[in-house]
Amino acid sequence: MFKQFLSKLPRKSSKPDSTSDPSGSSVVRSNSVKRMSSAVFPSSVVAGIEPLVPFKDVPTSEKLNLFVSKLSLCCVTFDFSDQTKNSIEKDVKRQTLLELLDFVSSSSSSSVRFTEPAILAMCKMSAVNLFRVFPPSYRERNDSDDNDPTFEPAWPHLQIVYDLLLKFITSPCLDAKVAKKYLDHGFILRLLELFDSEDPRERECLKTILHRVYGKFMVHRPFIRKAMSNIFYSFVFEAEKRGGGGGIAELLEIFGSIVSGFALPLKEEHKIFLWRVLIPLHKAKSVGGYFHQLSYCVTQFIDKEPKLGSVVIKGLLKFWPVTNSQKEVMFLGEVEEIVEVMSLVEFQKVMVPLFLRIACCVNSCHFQVSERALFLWNNDQVVNLIAQNRQAILPIMFTALEKNAESHWNQSVLNLTLNVRKMFCEMDEALFMSCHARFQEDEAEQCSAEEKRKETWARLEKVASMKPVTGKTAVLVTPLATSIAC
Secondary structure, three states, X not given: OHHHHHHOOOOOOOOOOEEEOOOOOEEEOOHHHHHHHXXXXXXXXXXXXXXXXXXXXXXXXXXXXXXXXXXXXXXXXXXXXXXXXXXXXXXXXHHXXXXXXXXXXXXXXXXXXXXXXXXXXXXXXXHHHHOOOOOHHHHOOOOOOOOOOXXXXXHHHHHHHHXXXXXXXXXXXXXXXXXXXXXXHHHHHHHHHHHHOOOHHHHHXXXXXXXXXXXXXXXXXXXXXXXXXXXXXXXXXXXXXXXXOOOHHHHHHHHHHXXXXXXXXXXXXXXXXXXXXXXXXXHOOOHHHOHHHHHHHHHHHHHHOOOHHHHHHHHHHHOOOOOOHHHHHHHHHHHHHHHHOOOHHHHHHHHHHHHHHHHHHHOOOOHHHHHHHHHHHHOHHHHHHHHXXXXXXXXXXXXHHHHHHHHOOOHHHHHHHHHHHHHHHHHOHHHHHHHHHHHHHHHXXXXXXXXXXXXXHHHHHHHHHHOOOOOOOOOOOOHHHHHOOO
């Protein structure tokens, strides 16, 4: 296997146009080698260069040729599912990759510019080693509680390839105007597909590389944003099919840094991305895996254009997780961050529906949801906005606070509720007493309505008990039936 591995590569010979066969006679270079070198790399570049020769043993003028030959050597791939198979060849390839990495790192301090054949060779080697189709098990996660990541068996080689590609892209010796022809849209799309990998180490490398590509190749920036948007769309509308949120967190982290660089005023396409992509991403079942990055992207938009705060709040209320307490706690945290930076005018646009939802959260039987909602009053900026709009907010919140104070089972929630009631009372005692009087009136009306309902049911039961049973007519036969709640 080792001989076959090396036989695929051009060899250094004593004559430029010939090579020696095992019998010692001089023959023309084999057709197989010519086909391989001319199809992938220019034959004039790789001819006469032995890939296993160290860089230090060749003159400076030949180093780029040797660079291309070593890249050609690394285009041979192996099966890493069996670590004992082809161990010698794998070691040769690993050592060659390390040499290439050292060469690219050291070339940054020299005046050598990467030629077009060298760029082509690097893109080819990266594509052969990195671009692959993941098995179905990567995409179709089951619903088990086992969330341990899956590690790529070929990672010892893949890591060096990723490091090499990153060094190459960030090298000052790489001309972006030339490299954009090979690091093109197709190459970028294949990179984005790799975010489906379940190995977190690979996704981390991809995140860094894609971010550097976005920074260096300005011509590709609109395409990268569009391609990332398509991935988010696919995830939002096919979340159940895809299962988890692998790669979404890393892509959102990239997009967060992109948003921070947007010029003002924001373009319409960026606002559409916020409304159609970032806000719907909140509804996915696996939002907890990328919520921090998502929240960062949203707050970046609001920092750029504060009037978007009301738009985001409306979106969050639309996708509010009324049956998922963990997501509710996360949503409440994001709401606090958004309200904290909102202007008074934007806050007034959404305060009524927002505090209707917060009142429901305050009354939640899940103590963490109720506790997190009450923590909003620990934020001075939020309290300031509430105080300026207390005429509208206190009547919404008063009933929820009174019910908590009377009957909530959790002591911590009870204490927080009493503190918020005291805060409202000190804020505007007259308004507080007015709300308290209205609450007592409502309670009296509800008690009266309840009594009338009970009297009506009692009268119906009495009439039913006196009426004879005929045929299959359903009647109340026991007073216990009246204990069923309406």
